[in-house]
Amino acid sequence: MSARFFKVAAVYFVIAIILGIVMGIRHDFSLASVHAHLNLLGWVSMALFGTIYHLYPAAGSSKLATIHFWLHNLGVPVMQGGITLVMLTENGVFTAFAIIGSLVVVLGGILFAVNVFKHVKAEFLVLKKFA
């Protein structure tokens, strides 16, 4: 799962910094929170998931990692898309997307934590280094 996470992270990074530049040029910071979370949930978190899954292949190749990947990658666009539409249209209906997307991300995050506790063991990393 690590290569997939790295590739999607790179795409979010590009989208998020373009949004940052557009906000700066337009002096309109209403989407600052979307910019922040595309960077932090999209780029930073996914780069970290990819790194952890690469360092600990038992975690990265588990079923939990696959489910986590899909929950995170469905949740983030639904959540951030919902917030963007709320900000742009002022239509509260889109709040539902933000809430549902967030809950999906949280569920993925819980599975990630379970996976880390199950499969991340200090000796795996040490053995790999000296192999």
Ligand code: HEM
């Ligand atoms: C070319 C790259 C980037 C540009 C042009 C940019 C631009 C901006 C702008 C214009 C703001 C709004 C500032 C304000 O509200 O006064 C902002 C806020 C923010 N940016 Fe970026 N940014 C960039 C990269 C990043 C990266 C890489 C991260 C995180 C890894 C990040 C995280 C944040 C956060 C957390 C905020 C605060 C949002 C808030 O206060 O609501 N930005 N950025």
Ligand code: HEM
């Ligand atoms: C499901 C996951 C998450 C939810 C539901 C969430 C929700 C929120 C909310 C409601 C705010 C306040 C926004 C505002 O005042 O406009 C916020 C702000 C912030 N969050 Fe998150 N967050 C999540 C994940 C994260 C993660 C993973 C990070 C960092 C790695 C992060 C970093 C921040 C930062 C830096 C701010 C302040 C900047 C801002 O106002 O946008 N968040 N978050």
